[in-house]
Amino acid sequence: MAQVDHTVAETSMSFRPMRRKWPPEVGIFFVLVGISLFFEAIGWVMNGQSFIFNAERLEIIILQMSTIGIIAVGVNMVIITSGIDLSSGSVVAAAAVVSASLAQISGDARAVFPHLTDLNPVWPILAGTVTGLAVGIINGALIAYTAIPPFIATLGTMVAARGFAKWFTGAMPVSMLTDHFAWIGSDLNPVMIFLVVAAIFHVVLRYTRFGKFTYAIGSNRQAAIVSGIRVGRHLIWIYAVAGLLSGIAGTVTAARAISGQSGMGVMYELDAIAAVVIGGTSLAGGVGRIPGTVIGVLILGVMMSGFTFIRIDAFYQEMVKGVIIVAAVVADQYRQRARR
């Protein structure tokens, strides 16, 4: 059909790169396995017992990390657009207290809304989720329509949301919650929620136009604009989702603890960012997948549980966590440089 000279074309234009055989998460998956085996070995040496093959411990690891995981899914998408969200932990607190306040049992003298007790759990869940969504939309609007960098915008909402939580509760815990509400946080339900959330957004990122736009914006914002993508609107969606997921995480946290406290969720945003970066998402944007984030969350969880297991002082643990976070970001920088 086309009158084109193929011979000339082939010599100069051929490009067939070696197709990658393994998904990119293989590397960190082995890291996860390695760390688990490391603690397993130490467990036998120090405590004479297994680290991994202990159903209770595994449950605890997974439960602890589920809330971080739910947040991390949203944060992953934010970071892929080369943004950042520092407000996650504060949103957890805000959502926790708001949802708890609508999940209280009647007959308690200190109910926050004495007329809104014994409610169907749908209401507190909705309230917590919407709280997160509201903060997310504020973040998105600030970032999309003003020149404020995401770091500063979400720093502001981080402080404001925490303040809101404290004001809302008068610094008192919101307790005596209904069993129906508490059920959400019981057994392995948080894990189920995490896995469902992860699955949904994995599909979104990989198989929808929305996902492609997300990567495009992070890869080259100018090119995205020139290609006709409405970047401002898209970013609002992204930050709204991140806020919404933090709201869900907050609700689950309240359900699990059967109380809502303004001190919840401290530093959760950093854990989430660490998990996302460990999982292979680049802070420069344009790169990152949900499976990687999930493994990153697991790695973080195993490490923290492992340190408790070998009885490292809680304060040492925090220092080590800080070192790990820095190491993950430095490793990311090297990965980026290698890409050029």
Place this chain on the structure above:
Amino acid sequence: MHEVAMTEEAAQAAGAAAVDSAPLLEVDGIVKAFPGVLALDKVSFRLHRGTVHALMGENGAGKSTLMRIIAGIYTPDKGEVRLKGRALTMRGPLDALNHGIAMIHQELNLMQFMTVAENIWIRREPLNRFGFVDHGELKRRTQALFDRLAIDIDPEAAVRSLSIANRQMVEIAKAVSFDSDVLIMDEPTSALTEHEVEHLFRIIRQLRAQGKGIVYITHKMNELFEIADEVSVFRDGRFIGTRLSSEVTRDEIIQMMVGREITQMFPKEIVPIGEVVLSVKDLGVEGIFQGVSFDLRAGEILGLAGLIGSGRSNVAEALFGVRPATAGEIRVGGRPVSIRSTADAMGLGMAFLTEDRKETGCYLLLDVLANMDVAVLSQRYVKGGFVLHAALERDCEEMSRSLRVKTPSLRETMQNLSGGNQQKVLIGRWLLTKPRILILDEPTRGIDVGAKAEIHRLVTRLAGQGVAVLMISSEMPEVLGMSDRIMVMHEGRLTGIVDREDADQVRIMDLASR
């Protein structure tokens, strides 16, 4: 798709014939101003169906700006864009694409971390029944497009793994995939080899046969004559004229591009030219420029001309240690030296006024004094770790006076000075270091006529005092009026060194586009 095989003559004839019919795209009375600069001054332009229309003009003549307006990236202050007779209002690049205008930009607009297929079809991804992206179809469509254009690149390759030339081909394929009526190409061959350029031309001829209108911005004369049916020339934001490529000569085009009167604005003083101060042999930076050799003498003003991207600033940066050379030899005062950092260069008595004072010159938020003293502090005015403020301030005052910097005081914030005065402050910065070799990169860019003249007088005076000056400039009158000799570069190579007496506009432009 209706593919037609054409001989070269038939294509030219078809092109010439198409010119007579109603225009596909018309632009009338377009005015566009940016702060401080009138980029387009009542510009008109006509593009006909089935033609390739080349745009030529010096740097800053307005070609890219006009094309960006047509592609919906800028909005004009005044004037109208008409496609197929209908006026268009465009609020963004999306509108232009929807109307049938696609553009390939000079800087590649690709998403590095995504695949070739994803890049080409972004926003137009094929969806399956469930509303999800159909990756299989995505790959198939890309392959079909590539087959049509005889491009051999893996659709699933990540763009960042491609060479620049291949990335350019992806951009071209992407623009073609819109099947738009108008296709604008801004310097599409800057990264391509001869083979690839031939390939591109085949694609262009294919599109022309389909009745598309193609705008082709280029600096390369030979390409113009090979592929274009018509050529339009822009100069200083004004549209000068359109000619059929078959009826115009190279010299005529250059004349249209450059046509200013060179008024003797620069009283060139004959200054005694002394010893060779700087000697450069086979200088090169891998992948950017190579084989640059020249001598620079005390009291001489050596002009360096060429088009954007010819590598002139890179040569300056190599000499000054900003991006050190990877090949070649530099001798200062006869002795071979190694310049691997700006400190090295300054230690040898060199000074460098950068091209973009906003980006790499001024400290806009600091005051004039801070802007002026920063370079000399590494040499003098420091004792025991402390700055000798009194002496420093006195000398800066003196310098400011002698340069006639218009500022209420040295404490004025740099930001508040006009461009011309900012430039004088920066020159003052370097003069305080008492350099032997002064490299100026576009010293009068974006400056009003009065300040321009003053800076020219100053440079001439410096040469008279024995400073060796290397002056990069894109302004023909400046280069011709000021220089004792003129070096010309083209795509990373030195194409010639011309003496003052033998130099004229045509000769320089010729060397710059060869």
